[in-house]
Amino acid sequence: MIRKRLALWRLPVVAIGAAVAIGAAGCGGDPGTDASGPAQIRALLNAQPATLDPIAGARSAQVVWATMVEPLVNTDADLEPDRTGIITDWKRSSPTEWTFTMRPGLKFSNGEPADAAAVVNTLELTRDSETSILKTYFANVESIEAPDDTTVVVKTKRPQYDLVNLLTTVYLVPPKYYKDKGPEGFSAAPVGTGPYVFDDAKPGREISVKVNADYWGEKPKNTGVTFTWATEASQRLALLQSKSVDIAMDLPPSQAEQARKSGLEVVETESAMKITAFLESTKPPFDKPELREAAALAINRDEIVQGIFDGKAAADAGMLNVKPGTQPQEKVTADPAKARKLVGSAAPSVNLTYPSAQYTNIKEVAEAIGASLEEVGFKVKFRPLDYGTLVKEVGGRQLDGLYLFAAVPNAAAPDFFASGFMKTASITGNCPDPKIDGLVAEALEQKDATAAEKVYDELNTLAVVKKHCYVPLYKQMYAYGLGKGVKGAVYGPLNTFDFTKTTR
Structure with missing residues (x-):
C-alpha cells in the first residue's frame, strides 16, 4: 500500500503571473484604480504560456486560461471531485455508463449556450483531436450523448472507475467559436464560462483578463489580472521588490530567502x-x-x-x-x-x-x-x-x-x-x-x-x-513572493489558482 507521511503542503494565499522586462510600461506604479477600490492584479510567471488552448495545451499554462475557461468538475480541499462547478452531479448506472447533470442556464461569455451539447463537443475534441493533450486518457470512451440540455451520458468500452476525476482537468470550450477560430485562434483570445474574460495581449510581453460581468458564480474582488513572465529568478525577485508586480511565481530558495529578508511574504507549498x-x-x-x-x-x-x-x-x-x-x-x-x-x-x-x-x-x-x-x-x-x-x-x-x-x-x-x-x-x-x-x-x-x-x-x-x-x-x-498588502489568491497542489478573492 502507498503509505501516508506528514503532509508538507497547505493552501496558501498567493497568486501567479505573467511577464515583462524590468521597467516595461505598465509594470510599476498606480494601476489606474482608486487605492480603496478594486485593483488590477499584476502576476508574474516564470515562462510565457506556450498556448491558451486547453484541448492541446500542457497544463502548465492553465493558470492563465483557467481564469476564463472552467473545468467540467471542480475539486475540493482533498483534491477530490465535488459538485460545485459546471457539472453538479453524477451517477454510475452501470460499470460502463455514467450520467452527468449540468448547472442549468449557463452561457459562454460570447453568448453561446454552455449546455450538454457543449460538453459533448468538448469531450469529443478531447478524445478525437490529434493535438489533444488528454487523448490517451479518453481512448476508452465509446460514446458521449446529450439527451437534454443538462444531461450528458458517457459510455465506456470497459469499466473505468476514475472518469469523474478526469473531468476535473477537461475545460469547457464553446463549440462554434472553437470551430470557427481553430486552436490557434482560440489560444489568441480564449472564451469560456469563467469569472474573467479575455481583455488584451501584447505578444511576447503580457496577457490581461478582466472581470466577467455576467459570471454565474461569485464575482471577483479585483478588476482583473495582468500576466507577465520572466525566466530569470533574479529578475522575478527584482520586479517584486520594486513593486512592479504584485505576485512573483517560482522563487528558488536563494531568491525566496532574499525576498523574506527584504520584508516580503513568501509562501511555500x-x-x-x-x-x-x-x-x-x-x-x-x-x-x-x-x-x-x-x-x-x-x-x-x-x-x-x-x-x-x-x-x-x-x-x-x-x-x-x-x-x-x-x-x-x-x-x-x-x-x-x-x-x-x-x-x-x-x-x-x-x-x-x-x-x-x-x-x-x-x-x-x-x-x-x-x-x-x-x-x-x-x-x-x-x-x-x-x-x-x-x-x-x-x-x-x-x-x-x-x-x-x-x-x-x-x-x-x-x-x-x-x-x-x-x-x-x-x-x-x-x-x-x-x-x-x-x-x-x-x-x-x-x-x-x-x-x-x-x-x-x-x-x-x-x-x-x-x-x-x-x-x-x-x-x-513552489515558493511565491507576495507584494505588500497582497492577499486572497489561493494556490492548489494540482497547479490551480483562484484569483477571484485577490486584493492589494
Whole structure:
C-alpha cells in the first residue's frame, strides 16, 4: 500500500503571473484604480504560456486560461471531485455508463449556450483531436450523448472507475467559436464560462483578463489580472521588490530567502507536480536493461533535494503516488558502486535533455544528474531546449537517452500517470510493455480507487523498480513572493489558482 507521511503542503494565499522586462510600461506604479477600490492584479510567471488552448495545451499554462475557461468538475480541499462547478452531479448506472447533470442556464461569455451539447463537443475534441493533450486518457470512451440540455451520458468500452476525476482537468470550450477560430485562434483570445474574460495581449510581453460581468458564480474582488513572465529568478525577485508586480511565481530558495529578508511574504507549498527522469527504453543506450538500472542507481534524489533546493522540495521515489504526502510501497535507492559495475568499461553516450527555463533550478538538477551519470561511466551530452520544443519532441518520439519532464497529475488519480506515461500508447511511450498495458487496464476496471490501489502498487514496482524506465526525483516545492498588502489568491497542489478573492 502507498503509505501516508506528514503532509508538507497547505493552501496558501498567493497568486501567479505573467511577464515583462524590468521597467516595461505598465509594470510599476498606480494601476489606474482608486487605492480603496478594486485593483488590477499584476502576476508574474516564470515562462510565457506556450498556448491558451486547453484541448492541446500542457497544463502548465492553465493558470492563465483557467481564469476564463472552467473545468467540467471542480475539486475540493482533498483534491477530490465535488459538485460545485459546471457539472453538479453524477451517477454510475452501470460499470460502463455514467450520467452527468449540468448547472442549468449557463452561457459562454460570447453568448453561446454552455449546455450538454457543449460538453459533448468538448469531450469529443478531447478524445478525437490529434493535438489533444488528454487523448490517451479518453481512448476508452465509446460514446458521449446529450439527451437534454443538462444531461450528458458517457459510455465506456470497459469499466473505468476514475472518469469523474478526469473531468476535473477537461475545460469547457464553446463549440462554434472553437470551430470557427481553430486552436490557434482560440489560444489568441480564449472564451469560456469563467469569472474573467479575455481583455488584451501584447505578444511576447503580457496577457490581461478582466472581470466577467455576467459570471454565474461569485464575482471577483479585483478588476482583473495582468500576466507577465520572466525566466530569470533574479529578475522575478527584482520586479517584486520594486513593486512592479504584485505576485512573483517560482522563487528558488536563494531568491525566496532574499525576498523574506527584504520584508516580503513568501509562501511555500509542496505541489503534486513530480519532476521525473524518463529513460527511453526503445533506443540506445537505454534499450539495455542493465544500463537503465545503472542510471537509476546513479541518481541520488535526496542529494538533489538537499544540495540544490536546501530541503525545499519533497524527494519522491514513485510514479503513481499522486497526492502530496504519499510515498510508494517500493523504491530504488542510489547505489553508485553497483551502477559502475553495471556500466563496466563500455562508456555509453547519453543525451540528457531538459527544459531550460520551465521548472525551478532545472539546469542545476540536470547538471547534477549528468555528473552522477558520468561518475559511474556514462558520457553525457546536455541538450537544453525551450519547453515547447521539448513537448513536441516528447510527443513526436524524437528523444533518446534521458530527459527531464514534469509529470503533472492534473487529476488526483494514479491513472493520470499510468495512462499518461506508462502505457505503450501514452504521452511519452518510453516503456512499451504488454504487461504494463494489462495492469493499467486492470486497475481501471476495479470498483473504485481503494480496490485499484494494489494494482497500482504492482504497476509502480514493475515500471520504476524492476524495469527502471522512470526515475522519479521530487515533488516541486513552489515558493511565491507576495507584494505588500497582497492577499486572497489561493494556490492548489494540482497547479490551480483562484484569483477571484485577490486584493492589494
